[in-house]
Amino acid sequence: MKKIIAFFCVITNCVFLQANPLSDSIINNLCKSDYEYLKEKVGENKININFKKAWLLKAKKEGNLIEQINAYRQLMINEPNSKKKNYSDSIITVALKTNENNIIGSAFLNKGIVFYENKELVKALNYYLKAEDYLEKTKDLYTSNKTKYAIAQTKYYLGFYDEAIKIFNEVAVFFIEENDRAYLNTLHALGLCYQKINNFNKSKYYIDLGKNLSQEWNIKEMLKYFEHTQAINLYHQKKYNLCIEGLKKVIPKLNRENDFDNKTVAEFYIAKSYWQQKKYKDALPYLLKVDKTFLEKNYIRPDIRENYELLIKYYKQKEDTKLQLLYINRLLEVDELLNHNYKNLSQKIFKEYDAKKLINAKNEIENAMKWKNKVAYATSFFLLISTVVIISKHRRKSKYYKLKFDELMTSSNNSNSNSSKSLDVDLEINPEIVEMVLKNLEKFEKTKKYLEKDMTLSRIASYLKTNTKYASKIILKHRGKKTIDYINDLKIEQIIDLLKTENKYRNYTNKALADEVGFGSTQNFTRAFKNRTDISPTYFIEKLNELQ
The missing domain is CATH 1.20.5 (Single alpha-helices involved in coiled-coils or other helix-helix interfaces)
Structure with missing residues (x-):
């Protein structure tokens, strides 16, 4: 019987490689495999969910609660937040059936992490506290302290710095014996907390200790975070040039880690350092970089809200009412997001431009612009x-x-997208993997999967049956473009071809054209069209109609 099951596993694995996702009948048969086999297959490809589904189905059929939880945890990987919430709820439901405090506590911790990742900090804190209640009744000291660390971290972001310091000091005693990296994280968190309450001597103590131990223990990836906090301390001590110098050294390291969070904070404090020295032109590029991150990532924190106050001041000094109005409106957007994500903290922050003042300023500028329009008739x-x-x-x-x-009329479809010159990129990837990914990439292009909406790097990697890092590197190397540009150009080439060959599309609005090729918004579509062609879709359609 074992030989039959083993043979069946080989056959189903071959089917898996040929078709994705697997049918329910194959998953039903696959769940007859043992857990070790399923775990091995999940380990080989964490993006594909078929073996995870088989794992879960097997655990449910056998009533194995622990394996159900393990399968749900695997299913959460690379899923959007909405699905993560559903899976984490299922984990809690199953965990409660075990009547094991450590398992239930871990389930609540898992749910808290999901909310934390989505910036729902108050909800995250509530689940962390539930987890702590269960874990304190167990001997699982590591998970208990991990939960306390999460509580302290959330309290820090909510602005309860003194409470966070107390908990961080408590977990530091445990982590110094049990986990070097966790201990360094705790030292860094303490440095940040003391910075927030303006105790820079204590902050410096923890930062210096963390830097020394990072070197001693050879955990050098932590150094950039201590250097980042150290440089911001220098800003608060009015050592502006040293702050700028330190943060400019750290930014390339953060770029390599794709850490846009700390990079944005660094750019903000470089801007502030220039601003304090009245070097407003030097400050402006960094203020605009923070704004760019907000537009691209929808990312902002209460401590960098001032970025928009400075932009408003800058353009007010320049008497540029249009840009002044633009950043007044942007700050209103920022406040709306902050009030949602950091409700407790945003109420504590001093706002030079509160909502009422912003709206009044906005109305004044708009009225002034109307008046200028009337005066313009005399000129x-x-x-x-x-x-x-x-x-x-x-x-x-x-x-x-x-x-x-x-x-455009003389070029063939996809001439720009698929025949781009390869870039000199050092892949450092197994050639067999590269060859497999390239074949999948060709299939991805031929089947026009790129037309699907919200085509993220994670989804592309899933289609290519690799991870996001390999996918982006291989696309850059062999298609000569960053992933987002590669997808956008494919979509634009498709719409150009449709407009050339089928008259009905020329009657579509830009929104309808954007929907046709899977753009998330009309603005993104028109921007991508112009980036690719240097002309607008409206102009292209007008010229096509003139040819008839």
Whole structure:
């Protein structure tokens, strides 16, 4: 019987490689395998959920509560937050059936982490506290202290710094004996807490201790975080040039880790350091980088809210009412997000531009702009000269746009996307894996999977049957583009081909065209179209219609 099951596992594995996802009948048969086999297959490909489903189904059929929890934990990997919440609820439901305090506590901890990752800090804290109640009744000291650390970290982000310090000091006593990396994380957290309450001597003590131990224990990846906090301490001590120098050294290290969180904080404090020295032009590029991260990642923290106050001040000094109005509106957006994610803390922060003041300033600027429009009628001579200049520029632009249109009409579909020159990128990946991924990439292109909405790097990696790091490197090497540009160009080439060959699409709105090729918004579609072609989709359609 074991030989039959083993043979069946080989056959189903072959089917798995050919088709994804597996059918329910195959998963039903696959769950007859032993747990070791299923775990091995999950370990080989954490993105694919088929063996995870078989693992869960087997555990349910056998009434094995522990393996059900293990399977649910695997299913959570690489899933969106909504699914993670559902799986974490299932883990709690199963854990409660075990009547084991350590298992139940871990389940509540898991749920708290899901909320924490989604910036729902108050909800996260509530689940952490439930986890602590159960874990304190057990001998599982490591998970108990891990939970206390999570509680302290959340309290830090909610602004309860004194409470966080007390808990961090408690867990530090445990971690110094049990886990070097966790101990260093705790030292760093203490340095941050003391920085927030302006006790820079204590902050420096923990930062220096952390740096020394990182070197001594050869955990050098922690050094950049201690250096980051150390540089911000220098800002608070009015040593602005040293702060700038320290943060500029740290940013490349953060870039290598794709740590946009700490990178954004570093950029903000570089900007503030320049600002304090009245070097406003030097500060501006860093203020704009923080804004760019907010637009791209929807990321902001209460302690860098001031970034928008400085932008408003800068453009007010420049008497640029349009950009002043832009950043007033942006700050209103920021406050809305902060009030949702950091409700407790945002109420404590001093806001030079509170909501009422912002709205008043916005109304004043808008009224002033209306008045200027009325005054403009009296400046007809100036407008006449301006019109001549604009017409001249328009003619030059028209020639340029026509040239770009002609290039598009003579180019074949996907000429830009799939035949891009390879870049000189050192992959450091097994050639067999590269070959497999490239075959899957060709299939991905031929089947036009790129037209699906919300095509993230994780989803692409899933289609290519690899991890996100390998996927992005191989695409950059062999398609000559970053992943987002590669996908956007494929989508744009598809819509260009449809507009050329099928008249009905020329009657579509930009929103409808964006939906047709899977863009998340009209704005993203029009931006991607212009990046690819140097002309707008509206202009392209107008010129196509003129050819008829």
